[in-house]
Amino acid sequence: MMGSENQEGGEARLQASREEMESLVLDGDDGRDHIGNSITSQSYANYRSAMTTLSSSFAASHHPLSFPTPADSDPLLSPPSPQPPLLKSPNSPKPRTTATDDPRHLDPPSYADVVSSPLDDSIEANGGSESPSQHSENSASSFSRSPFSSSDYLEIVVSNPQKEAESSKNSIVPGNNAYVTYLITTKTNISDYGGSQFSVRRRFRDVVTLSDRLSEAYRGFVIPPRPEKSVVESQVMQKQEFVEQRRVALQKYLRRLAAHPVIKKSDELRVFLQVQGRLPLPTSVDVASRMLDGAGKLPKQLFGDSRSVMGPQDVVQPAKGGRDLLRLFKELKQSVANDWGASRPPAEEEDQEFLDRKQWLHDLEQHLTNASKQAEALVKAQQGLADTMGELGLAFIKLTKFENEEAVLNTQRVRAADMKSLATTAVRVSRYHRGLNAQTVKHLDTLHEYLVLMLAVHNAFSDRSSALLTVQTLLSELSSLHSRAEKLETASSKIFGGDKSRIRKTEELKDTIRVTEDAKGCAIREYERIKENNRCEIERLDRERRTDFVNMLKGFVTNQVTYMEKIGIEWTKVAEETNRYAKETA
Amino acid sequence: MIPTQLQRSGSGSTQSPRSPSSQEPFLSVSVIDPAKMGNGVQAYISYKVITKTNLPDYQGPEKIVIRRYSDFVWLRDRLFEKYKGIFIPPLPEKSTVEKFRFTAEFIEMRRQALDIFVNRIASHHILQQSEDLRIFLQADEQTMERARSQEIGIFKKKPADLMQIFKDVQSKVSDVVLGKEKPVEESTPEYEKLKRYIFELEDHLAEAQKHAYRLVKRHRELGQSLSEFGKAVKLLGTCEDNALGKVFSEVGDKAEIVSVKMQREAHHLLMNFEESLKDYVRAVQSIKATIAERANAFKQQCELAETIKFKEIDLNKLRLTRSEKLADAEREYDVLKADGEEATRRFEAIVQLMNEEIVRFQEQKTLDMGLAFHEFAKGQAHLANGIAEAWRSLLPKLEACASS
Numbered sequence: 001m002m003g004s005e006n007q008e009g010g011e012a013r014l015q016a017s018r019e020e021m022e023s024l025v026l027d028g029d030d031g032r033d034h035i036g037n038s039i040t041s042q043s044y045a046n047y048r049s050a051m052t053t054l055s056s057s058f059a060a061s062h063h064p065l066s067f068p069t070p071a072d073s074d075p076l077l078s079p080p081s082p083q084p085p086l087l088k089s090p091n092s093p094k095p096r097t098t099a100t101d102d103p104r105h106l107d108p109p110s111y112a113d114v115v116s117s118p119l120d121d122s123i124e125a126n127g128g129s130e131s132p133s134q135h136s137e138n139s140a141s142s143f144s145r146s147p148f149s150s151s152d153y154l155e156i157v158v159s160n161p162q163k164e165a166e167s168s169k170n171s172i173v174p175g176n177n178a179y180v181t182y183l184i185t186t187k188t189n190i191s192d193y194g195g196s197q198f199s200v201r202r203r204f205r206d207v208v209t210l211s212d213r214l215s216e217a218y219r220g221f222v223i224p225p226r227p228e229k230s231v232v233e234s235q236v237m238q239k240q241e242f243v244e245q246r247r248v249a250l251q252k253y254l255r256r257l258a259a260h261p262v263i264k265k266s267d268e269l270r271v272f273l274q275v276q277g278r279l280p281l282p283t284s285v286d287v288a289s290r291m292l293d294g295a296g297k298l299p300k301q302l303f304g305d306s307r308s309v310m311g312p313q314d315v316v317q318p319a320k321g322g323r324d325l326l327r328l329f330k331e332l333k334q335s336v337a338n339d340w341g342a343s344r345p346p347a348e349e350e351d352q353e354f355l356d357r358k359q360w361l362h363d364l365e366q367h368l369t370n371a372s373k374q375a376e377a378l379v380k381a382q383q384g385l386a387d388t389m390g391e392l393g394l395a396f397i398k399l400t401k402f403e404n405e406e407a408v409l410n411t412q413r414v415r416a417a418d419m420k421s422l423a424t425t426a427v428r429v430s431r432y433h434r435g436l437n438a439q440t441v442k443h444l445d446t447l448h449e450y451l452v453l454m455l456a457v458h459n460a461f462s463d464r465s466s467a468l469l470t471v472q473t474l475l476s477e478l479s480s481l482h483s484r485a486e487k488l489e490t491a492s493s494k495i496f497g498g499d500k501s502r503i504r505k506t507e508e509l510k511d512t513i514r515v516t517e518d519a520k521g522c523a524i525r526e527y528e529r530i531k532e533n534n535r536c537e538i539e540r541l542d543r544e545r546r547t548d549f550v551n552m553l554k555g556f557v558t559n560q561v562t563y564m565e566k567i568g569i570e571w572t573k574v575a576e577e578t579n580r581y582a583k584e585t586a
Numbered sequence: 587m588i589p590t591q592l593q594r595s596g597s598g599s600t601q602s603p604r605s606p607s608s609q610e611p612f613l614s615v616s617v618i619d620p621a622k623m624g625n626g627v628q629a630y631i632s633y634k635v636i637t638k639t640n641l642p643d644y645q646g647p648e649k650i651v652i653r654r655y656s657d658f659v660w661l662r663d664r665l666f667e668k669y670k671g672i673f674i675p676p677l678p679e680k681s682t683v684e685k686f687r688f689t690a691e692f693i694e695m696r697r698q699a700l701d702i703f704v705n706r707i708a709s710h711h712i713l714q715q716s717e718d719l720r721i722f723l724q725a726d727e728q729t730m731e732r733a734r735s736q737e738i739g740i741f742k743k744k745p746a747d748l749m750q751i752f753k754d755v756q757s758k759v760s761d762v763v764l765g766k767e768k769p770v771e772e773s774t775p776e777y778e779k780l781k782r783y784i785f786e787l788e789d790h791l792a793e794a795q796k797h798a799y800r801l802v803k804r805h806r807e808l809g810q811s812l813s814e815f816g817k818a819v820k821l822l823g824t825c826e827d828n829a830l831g832k833v834f835s836e837v838g839d840k841a842e843i844v845s846v847k848m849q850r851e852a853h854h855l856l857m858n859f860e861e862s863l864k865d866y867v868r869a870v871q872s873i874k875a876t877i878a879e880r881a882n883a884f885k886q887q888c889e890l891a892e893t894i895k896f897k898e899i900d901l902n903k904l905r906l907t908r909s910e911k912l913a914d915a916e917r918e919y920d921v922l923k924a925d926g927e928e929a930t931r932r933f934e935a936i937v938q939l940m941n942e943e944i945v946r947f948q949e950q951k952t953l954d955m956g957l958a959f960h961e962f963a964k965g966q967a968h969l970a971n972g973i974a975e976a977w978r979s980l981l982p983k984l985e986a987c988a989s990s
Contacts, residue, residue, distance in 0.1 A: 360825065367822040374811065374818040381811040385804040392797040399790045406783045409945060415952040422959045429966075546830055547988075553819075553837050554984040557977045564974035571967035578963060581956030 154258040155187040156273070158251035161243045162201075179203050180243055182250060186273045192265065198274055204229075206279045207250060210272045213281050214257075217268060219463040219526075220533030222456045222541060224256035256452075261540070327473075331466075334473040351531075357538060358461065365454045372451055375444040379437060386433030393426030418578060425574050429567050436563040443555035446548050453541065464534055467527040474520040481516060485509045613708050614638040615723065617701040620693045623654075630654050631693060633700060637723045645724055652727055655680070658700055660734045664718040665707065670879045670932070671939030672713065673947055675706035676868030691853075695861055702865065772884045780944070781877060788870045795863040802856045809848030816841025833980075833987050840980055844973050851969040858965070862958035866951065873947070880940065883933040890926040897922055 160183035181201040189196060204227075211226035227249035230242075254273075258264045271280055396419050403416035488509065492502040619634040637649045658677055666674045678699035681687045704723075707713045721733060816838040823834025897919050904912045 364822075364825045367818070367825060371815075371818040371822045374815040377811040378808075378815045381804070381808040385801075385808050388797060388800045388804045392794065392801055395790070395794040395797050399794060402786060402790055406779070406786075408779075409948050411948045411952045415948075415955055418952075418956050418959055422962065425963070546826070549822075549826070550830065550833070550984065550988045553833065554981075554988050557837065557840075557980050557984060560977040561974050561981065564970045564977070568967050568970035568974060571963045571970060574963035575960060575967050578956055578960035581953060581960045583957065 152190045152264075153188065154190060154264050156251065156254045156258055157185045158247050158254065159183050159185065161247055164203075179205075180246075182247055184250075184254065184273060190265070192270060193274060195274070200273065200276055202272065202279065204246065204250075205283070206272065207253070209279060209281050209283045210268055213268045214263065214266065215459070215463075217266065218263065218533070219467070220460055220530035220537070221260075221262065222453060222460045222537045223263065224253060224260065225452065225455050225459070226253050330477070331469050331473045334476055335469055337476070338469075338472065354531075354534075361454070361457060365451070368447055368451050368454065372444075372447040375447055379441055379444065382433065382437040382440060386430050386437060389426050389433060390430030393423045393430060396420075396423035396426065399423075421574055421577055425570050429570055432563050432567050432570075436559055439559040439563075440556060443552050443559065446552040450545065450548070457538075457541070460534055460537060464527070464530050467523070467530045471520070471523045471527050474516060474523050478513065478516055478520060481509065481513050485513065611641055612639060613641060613644070613714060615701075615704045615708050617653075617697055617704060620697050622688060629688070631688070631696075633697060635704065635723060643720055649724055651723065651725070651730070653722070653730065655696070655700075656734060657722065657730055658703065661707070661718055661722045662703075665713060665716060666875065666879075668716065668718070669713060669939075670883065671876065671936035671943070672710070673869065673873050673876055673943045674713075675703050675710075676865065676872045677703055678868075691856070695857065698857065698861065699865065772881070784870060784873050784877065788867060788874070791863060791867045791870060795860065795867055798855070798860040798863050802852050802860055805848050805852035805855060809845045809852065812841050812848065813845035816845065829987060829990070833983060836980060836983065840976050843976050847969055847972050847976070851965050854965045855962070858961040859958050862954060862961075866954070869947070869951070876936075876940065876943075880933070880936045883929070883936050887926070887929040887933045890922065890929045894919075894922050894926050 161180050162183075163178050164181050165178050181203045183199055184202055185197070185199040186193075187197045207226055208229065211223075214223055227246065257269055263269060268281060400416045400420040400423060403412050403419070407413050407416065485506065488502055488506045492506065495502070614637070616636050617633050618636065620631045621633075623630055623632050632652050632654050635651050635653050637644065637651075639646050662674055662677050665672075678696050681692060707716075707719055713719065721730070725733070818838075819841065820835050820838030823831045823838065825831075826834060897915075901912075901915050901919055904915050
């Protein structure tokens with residue numbers, strides 16, 4: 001297909017011919033059709049190379065374009081980040097061809113590099129189909145559900161990556177670590193922000209912090225997943241392409257956050273966007289360093305110290321590695337009991353509606369994946385047609401020139417004129433096709449956006465599952481504590497006058513039960529809260545999904561009509577001009 | 587099939603032969619009904635060749651014979667040998683890839699090209715009078731086979747070898763044109779210009795044809811992916827409730843309809859546009875073969891002229907010495923002189939014919955290309971308008987869904 005043909009070595013010629021196309025001037029055309037115009041050959045060469053590399057190596061090499069694109073992915077693999085134990089296995093087969101283990105990683109569609117040229121914008125303006133913003137970067141910011149409504153807006157631009165050196169005194173790793181910061185500019189009219197435009201500099205680590213704090217604070221919500229971390233060396237970190245891709249990914253991420261009706265009002269986000277200097281959120285490093293404390297606590301926990309109890313303050317978060325080692329262990333035991341035990345777990349996921357919904361979402365995800373893949377293929381094919389039509393036009397332009405120069409007979413000049421008409425139309429039509437394709441990308445990108453959301457939905461559901469597990473664990477714990485208390489009661493009642501140590505133990509046990517009861521109450525409330533969050537979010541998503549999908553289809557179909565009408569008009573003109581050659585036979 | 591009038595001069599016209607009462611001589615040929623014969627490696631395609639004519643030499647009013655590709659090759663080779671200077675109409679290539687030899691598309695393309703081939707011969711004012719044409723159109727199959735197997739000389743039996751010879755001729759011609767072979771080269775400025783034109787033209791045409799072929803493929807690919815996309819959209823619609831689900835389903839169906847339109851246009855492009863370009867390329871290659879023949883003839887003429895000169899010198903020497911060999915030498919000289927005149931005549935005939943042929947060729951190509959462009963534009967317009975119409979019919983429903 002396209003890729004293999006380019007690998008035949010024609011790519012250089014292709015680029016050359018693209019540049020030729022730019023520089024050829026066709027006389028007698030009106031200004032709009034003037035080929036030697038401002039479309040830089042660079043832009044064509046860029047997306048040409050992007051398409052080539054995409055088709056030739058699907059897996060990891062996402063090549064950059066020198067100006068912003070909606071591409072957002074990490075070119076490099078990363079191991080699965082630590083997740084609550086009940087999250088589904090990271091090794092589930094991915095429908096996309098990139099080999100990544102992390103279910104949170106999702107490649108953008110490979111057509112994401114298709115960019116509309118300025119000329120296509122003018123065609124759009126004349127043809128008048130859709131939203132005013134043409135730049136493909138704006139596609140992520142809203143689905144045009146309520147563009148520029150009078151209610152609050154939050155616009156974010158990520159730009160200007162800069163290298164900065166970290167002073168070694170604060171870092172754990174010795175030596176000078178360079179890192180990259182990005183300028184984040186916000187425009188808003190939300191009152192909480194107390195300002196309409198401001199900028200901060202943030203590094204990727206800050207984004208991780210933001211994302212982690214949001215996951216903790218908004219359990220049960222469908223939170224857009226953040227861009228991938230990368231475990232490779234600083235060498236790669238500083239490469240321009242990587243930085244550019246990350247910039248784009250960050251922008252998309254922040255814009256998705258800003259589009260979420262609840263999260264856009266969150267303190268975490270506000271603080272991230274607005275507060276100058278160091279990000280005033282507890283960092284994940286701080287949390288991780290509690291690991292050291294946790295390791296210290298472990299022996300006491302294992303030997304049954306009273307401090308081993310789960311307090312209410314702990315149960316509002318899932319068990320994490322570090323300080324919660326024992327709790328992790330208990331919950332793991334519980335989940336095994338749930339799966340393999342003969343008896344039913346103390347509290348069960350009873351909500352059939354929830355289970356149905358889960359199944360439905362699973363189906364939706366499968367179909368979305370398939371549709372997204374086919375959309376990619378469609379865009380590639382449309383691009384191929386556009387390119388080849390342009391190349392054909394170019395070849396005929398050369399032929400026309402040749403015939404005109406070498407003409408000895410008049411009939412040659414006639415033929416040259418016919419050919420020129422065909423050639424210029426072919427080039428024009430090729431541009432229309434490109435325009436159509438750029439619009440198609442914008443619309444079908446909705447499929448990809450929803451696939452990303454599916455991941456976030458999984459996370460929301462697993463928040464619920466892990467909260468449920470906490471409840472179950474506490475219930476089991478309570479029941480075993482109660483039975484221990486009973487045994488102690490019966491044992492000490494047999495001894496006349498009481499048993500000092502046993503009485504003490506009973507008292508301690510009663511304390512423990514009380515604390516655990518509180519914790520249970522908390523856990524149940526948390527679980528209910530998360531369930532409610534799930535429900536609201538799913539409802540919201542349902543509404544939005546319907547609107548977005550209808551708009552996607554409408555946009556897709558409208559574009560096809562608009563551009564095909566234009567193309568039809570062009571060719572009809574040529575057909576009429578050449579009518580005299582038509583066969584007379586019926 | 588193009589019914590043709592017999593002309594004594596000028597290019598053929600296309601008047602309908604459906605006036606049997608008129609006494610105008612006419613010759614109309616069509617190549618139809620390809621049928622696979624034989625099995626395995628020996629298998630081949632045979633075609634019906636129908637001749638409708640009122641010419642005296644022909645068995646009228648209608649005669650049907652069965653011919654295969656090698657018979658056409660035989661005809662082309664005979665004409666090429668006999669009518670030096672005339673651009674013999676080109677034949678479609680022999681298929682080199684086994685698995686495409688019997689695809690419906692290949693067979694149809696070949697049939698169309700063979701039909702055009704014979705008709706061009708039948709409408710050429712000189713070629714149509716050829717005896718070989720008559721044999722081809724009229725002889726029974728055994729006679730044809732015998733004639734075909736008798737064909738020796740420069741053109742051996744197998745068309746593959748013929749290809750090789752053409753290639754040799756081509757390289758020889760390029761050598762000549764590029765000036766690699768020094769001495770015997772005709773070099774008037776007009777002829778130089780013509781040769782250069784022909785060679786460059788072939789390159790340009792080949793490139794255009796390559797892109798045309800790719801365009802056909804792109805149509806097919808787009809059609810294919812539209813179909814797949816449509817299916818995926820339908821599946822996605824199963825997750826939605828009634829109204830929205832139906833919309834998805836209809837979008838999916840439309841995508842399939844559009845896909846079919848694309849495939850049809852791909853075929854139309856192939857048969858009417860890409861084939862025309864290929865035909866143009868072949869025609870130019872045939873001209874190159876004629877250029878080679880002309881170079882040969884010129885070379886022979888020059889060589890003979892040289893030989894005659896030397897013979898004259900010898901003759902004079904012999905006269906002076908009053909040798910007995912004089913009589914023989916004089917006889918040889920006369921023979922040589924006659925040969926020389928013959929060679930000159932042949933060469934000049936070629937030059938004359940070529941001049942006429944070039945004019946004919948250019949005129950014909952303007953017509954051919956004009957038609958090809960027209961078909962191209964027509965097909966593309968039809969496709970685009972069809973696609974717009976198909977999608978347009980969905981818009982009201984989509985609007986309704988969006989506003990609800």
